[in-house]
Amino acid sequence: MDSSLRFADLGLAENLVRTLASAGFVTPTPIQTQAIPHLLAGRDVLGIAQTGTGKTAAFGLPIVEQLAAMPSRPGPHSVRALILAPTRELAVQIDEQLKRFSAGLPLRRAVVLGGVGMEPQSRALARGVDILVATPGRLLDHIERRSVRLDLVSHFVLDEADRMLDMGFIRDVKRIVAMLPKQRQSLLFSATMPDDVAKLAAGLLNKPVRVEVTPEVVTVERIEQQLYRVPAADKRRLLLRLLDDPEMRRVVVFTRTKHGANRVAEHLEKAGIGVAALHGNKSQGARQRALGGFKDGSVRVLVATDIAARGIDVAEISHVVNYELPAEPETYVHRIGRTARAGRGGMALSLVEPAEARLLAAITKLIRRAIPETPLPAGMPAPQPRSAEDKPATADRRGREERRPVAAEQKPARRPRRRRRPGPTARSAAA
Structure with a gap:
């Protein structure tokens, strides 16, 4: 990455660049450098990046700039930009960063997620919001209650797509995507790109630009x-x-x-x-x-x-x-x-x-490397090495090592099993 590159060089508006500078953002990260110009040009983007690479700013800054430039405001219950996140913590984190980026701009934001009451969220949605950050399950709850409508969404972001699929949200995501307008700008970010995520991206994005950083x-x-x-x-x-x-x-x-x-x-x-x-x-x-x-x-x-x-x-x-x-x-x-x-x-x-x-x-x-081993502090017993004859230990749900089986010669003799008299089966007895 060119260390001399600045956010102003990426095509962002001057007032947004000043807001970033006052918040301490001066030099863009690689994912921001690659993604922002394409997003400002209206292209769909497929991003391979994990948290910590600056991807929230990569998709958030162009969305903030484009929405702020629109003269109209969202109508009741409507949303202009929808960002889906797999966890509550990530949803809150994304909204906090968007709040910093949009400081001083007439944009309304809302977050809908589980674990808290729905009524305050419903009241926020009733006014209409420019940017909605949501977890899939709670968003579907609001859709069923008719608290929100998605037919006017112009920007859609699916964040942490691989995590979304790992957590079993694929059906929820597909239900939500089916409610979005066909004409929209879509972004998908994922830390990895397994086949199921690639298939999802193919159905979601329109001729996307692929941007990738390898932070691992x-x-x-x-x-x-x-x-x-x-x-x-x-x-x-x-x-x-x-x-x-x-x-x-x-x-x-x-x-x-x-x-x-x-x-x-x-x-x-x-x-x-x-x-x-x-x-x-x-x-x-x-x-x-x-x-x-x-x-x-x-x-x-x-x-x-x-x-x-x-x-x-x-x-x-x-x-x-x-x-x-x-x-x-x-x-x-x-x-x-x-x-x-x-x-x-x-x-x-x-x-x-x-x-x-x-x-x-x-x-x-x-x-692709061994992790260096460090001796235990003085006074702590080291784990006992196993002989080649020992069976490998397994871990139970609590992560504790199971005891080795008792040797055959130490096991008590089994009592002969008593034969059961034939009787009615449970099903015939019930009949």
């Missing part, structure tokens, strides 16, 4: 990674020892399950550490309070499921801890990318038990 490699190179091999039963103890380091100022700890996140958060809270849990079972208010405390520094540690792997953008996260490795290796890259925002570096620590060996192998294959 850059992210991995910017982040210092360390690996601790530790028994499952000692992970909480190790986490507390690691958090003794004052350099761990703002930390995200990732678990695989909601219950696991709660248990880790409770353990840290009992140890006197400022902590909050973030996962799908939390109400929207609780999720926003957790994120708010994490952003303002009153919460030092955020324990989260992968709802936060691509759904939050918090500045100056010093460390990411993989308390449990993710089931998908790509998620590892998204997780550790929380600590390498806006060109900064960061630290990612992984606590790996023996049952996670296959998950670790898949991650190292994806990132």
Whole structure:
């Protein structure tokens, strides 16, 4: 990227460039440099980029400029630009950035998402909005209540398309797209491009320009990674020892399950550490309070499921801890990318038990490097190596290592099974 390039060089209006400069945005990122000129020209765009690359500004700035230039305002219940996001956190984050970009402009925005009451959202939609950021399920709820109409949408953005499909929103997305005008500008952004996303893009976009950045490699190179091999039963103890380091100022700890996140958060809270849990079972208010405390520094540690792997953008996260490795290796890259925002570096620590060996192998294959191993702190037992005869351990839903089967000679003899007398089947008895 040309470091001398400025937002004014991309064709944005002068007043928008001044707003960006006052907010600290001067040099565009690669995805912004590639996408903004095409969007200002009215082209559809297929963008390959993950959170942290600046894609919200890439699609948000042209939309703000084009809508502000229109003389008319939206009518009751109507929407001019629709942005779909897979998670509540991402929807709120997108709206917050659009608020900064549109400061001083006569544009009305609204956010509709689950976990909060519908009536305030319905009142906002009743006036008509220029830009609506929504999660698919709650938007369909409002459509069924006739709180909103989509027949006047001129700009449509599908963000995090691969995540949208992973979460099972494909039918909802298709229902929403079917309600949009045929004549519109459409954008699709996705961190990856599997076949199902490519098929969705083909039906959604009209002769799109493809813009792509590959942040995975850059992210991995910017982040210092360390690996601790530790028994499952000692992970909480190790986490507390690691958090003794004052350099761990703002930390995200990732678990695989909601219950696991709660248990880790409770353990840290009992140890006197400022902590909050973030996962799908939390109400929207609780999720926003957790994120708010994490952003303002009153919460030092955020324990989260992968709802936060691509759904939050918090500045100056010093460390990411993989308390449990993710089931998908790509998620590892998204997780550790929380600590390498806006060109900064960061630290990612992984606590790996023996049952996670296959998950670790898949991650190292994806990132094409071995993660350096760090010895456990003094006084902590190392995991016991297995012999070749041992069966590989598996992990239960809580991530704990299962015990090895008892040897055959140690098993008690089985009692002979008693034969049952033939009797009526359940179905015949019911008849």
